[in-house]
Amino acid sequence: MNIGEVAAKAGLPAKTIRYYEEIGLVTPARDSNGYRAFRSTDVHKLAFLARARALGFSIEDCRMLLALYEDDTRASGDVKRVAREHLARIDEKIAQLGAMRDTLGDLVEACHGDDRPDCPILKDLAEGA
Template identity: 75%
Template sequence: MNIGDVAQRSGLPAKTIRYYEEIGLIRPQRGENGYRRFREQDLHKLAFLGRARALGFTIEDCRTLIALYEDESRESGQVKRVAEEHLQQIDDKIAQLQSMRATLAELVSCCAGDDRPDCPILEDLAHHGADGATEGKGRAL
């Protein structure tokens, strides 16, 4: 298979597949013309990666998960630990977003949203006492 075929079958953009090769997640063979040649097992791995990424695992997590997947002597506890840590991070992120959401929704509901300049949203941003929504800053929306 050429890259276009695996892209279509895996649902991943060709660019992303090349990137995954670059960082060593996959090692497709090469034809005489220099084109990447993918086998079924490469496709399988890409599908695995696509699903792990869709669950929000980082690339490094994916590396670990693939290594565990290929390691017949793995212990399921190792996998579970990775997943649990990730789950915890998701929970933290959700909590942070919900805190932001609450503050923001409150402000929005207080704003008339008409043609007059008075705006409680700006008032709050300009004069609010100390911290914003949560202590942890609002990175990575």
């Protein structure tokens, strides 16, 4: 398969597939003319990577998950550890976003939003600078 066909099947842009090849996540075969010749296993790996990235896993996490996926002697505990660490990072981001939302919500409520120049939003931003 060529890169266009693989991109359609894996749900990834060709540019992303080239990047994944560049960093060693996939290694398609090469035809005698030098063009990439993707196999069905490459499509499967790329779809795996697309799903992992959609779940927010980093490239390095994806590299580790792919290695674990391809290792028949893997321990599921290793996979769970990677996922648990990622989940903890997501929870931390959610907490940070919640705090940001609360602060901004308070500032929006405190602002009269009228023709007066006084604005608690701008005041808070200036104090933090």
